[in-house]
Amino acid sequence: TGTARFTNGITTGTLLATTGVNAANCTISNAVHTTLSTGTLTATTMTTGALIATNTIVTNSTLTNVIGTAVTTGTLLATTNVSTPNVIVTNSTLTNIVGTAITTGTLLASTSVNSTTITTGSINANTGTFSTVSTSWLSATTITAANVSLSGNLNVAGTLNVVNITATNLLDTNITAGIANVTTSLCAIGNANTIGSIFTTGGNVGISTTNPGFNLDVTGTARVSNGITTGTLFATTGVNAANCTIGNAVHTALSTGTLTATTITTGSLVANTGTFLTVGTSWLSATTITGASVSAVNASATNVTTGIVTVNNSLSAIGNANTIGSIFTTGGNVGISTTSPGFNLDVTGTARVTNGITTGTLFATTGVNAANCTIGNAVHTALSTGTFTATTITTGTLVASTSVSSANAIVTNITTGILQVTGGITTGTLLATTSVSSASIQG
Incomplete structure (x- = not known):
């Protein structure tokens, strides 16, 4: 009764302790315990209905069934499964995990993660860590990842914020992205689908307009770098392009550099x-x-209004009352400053010809005023000129207000102030109303 102390040890077939065994070191070949409390328990084989450890540190252990409040171990190898409400593991390699709730810093799956439903506040996949979800649904409030690859469809009820999306089929209510690259087709189903300033209504696409009335309705300016090919181009305001090739164009107002x-x-x-x-x-x-x-x-x-008209070959006026400035055409005649030309060219006013006029007959009702005039045959009613040089003059009456100078003159009637003849005068009758003054007169 009391306490027994053995310095070398106890060897016995069966050790029955109703209260407990307290020893610094205890080696037992086969132990059956109701309650065991020990600092270090080393056992070759342990068979127990339930092992309850308040605080257990195990270096290497193979256990059939472990129920523990807190288990700290270097390596945990479970041949069948680990069933627990909560597992907190710093680094773990697991063959199969079935958990109600898993909280971990990094979840690394070398093969795959297969689950009927994954419901979580957030799944964070760091760089170089990838997750594969089978044909079941992935439901999450927030998905943050460098790259997400889906073989099926991605349905997002809220907002999906990503840097790059690569998907075969993408169906979403709202998409907010820096750059969206669509390799095959972009389909908008329904009304009021909005991507930035792009709106869709009844199959029409509107840019900066919420009610597009055409297949593509743009409010503002559209820039197409490679070109536009269309059957009919209808522009209510204008078309501004560096180069524009149109098969058939109907314009209200066209402004262009080169057409x-x-x-x-x-x-x-x-x-x-x-x-x-x-x-x-x-x-x-x-x-x-x-x-x-x-x-x-x-x-x-029909009407030409211009500063200068240059005609290289011919100018033809067809019809009457065609007007170009002061030029009028009537019945094939051209009139300048006259609306009723009576000749092929009818000029009311003064005509100036710098190089000369060549004509069969020159008919002047008033006079001809020219610095030099060469006429093969002239018939004059009244001729007024400074100097008139002619090889032969045939006239009814020659009236010279100043003088007539001739080498040989045959005149029927002459009235002149001074008549100077170098060779001589031959006449039938010489009638001088005032006087005849000559150095020598032969008659």
Whole structure:
């Protein structure tokens, strides 16, 4: 009764302790315990219904069934499974985990994670760590990852914020992304689907407009770097392009640097200063052409208003009352400053010809005023000139207000102030109303 102390040890077949065994070191071949409390328990084989350890540190242990409040171990090897409400593991390699709730800093699955349903506040996959989910659903409030690859569909009820998305099919209510690259097609189903300033309504796509009325409705300016190919281009305001090739164009107002067209039919074609219109061999049909310079092989117009008209070959006026400035055409005649030309060229006023006039008959009702005039045969009613030089003059009456100088003159009637004859005068009758003054008179 009391305490027994053995310095060397106790060897016994069966040790029955009703209260307990307290020893610094105890080696037992086969022990059956109701309650065992020990600092270090070393056992070759342990068979127990339940092992309850309040605080247990095990270096290497193979256990069939472990129920513990807290287990700290270097390596935990479970051949069948580990069943516990909570497992807190710093680094662990597990063959199969079935858990109600798993909290871990890093979850590394070398093969795969298979689950019917994963419901969690957040799944964080760091760089170099990838997760594969089978055909079941993945439900999460927030998914943060460098890359997410899906073989099926990704359905997001809230908002998906990612840097890059690579998916075969992407179906979402709201997408907010820096850059969206669609390799095959972008389909918007329903109304009021919004991507930035892009809106879809009834199959139409609108940019900066919430009610697109066309397949593509853009409010603002659209820039297409490679080109636009369309059957009909309808612009309510204007078309601004560096180069534009149109098969058939109907314009209310067209403003362009260079316009090249096979056929142009327009009410009014306006070319500003320094802007040129080049038309090929086809016709240019226009009601009014206004421009600094207009060059054409053949030009047919109802009205031409221009500063200078240069005609290389011929100017043809067809019809009556065609007006170009003060030029009028009537019945094939051209009148300048007269609306009723009676001759092929009828000028009311003064005509100035710098190089000369060549004509069969020159008929002047008033007079001819020229510095030099060479006439083969002239018939004059009244001739007024400074100096008149002629080889032969045939006239009814020659009236010279100043003088007549001739080497040989045959005159029927002459009235003159001074008659100077170098060779001589031959006449039938010499009638001098005032006097005849001569150094020598032969009669």
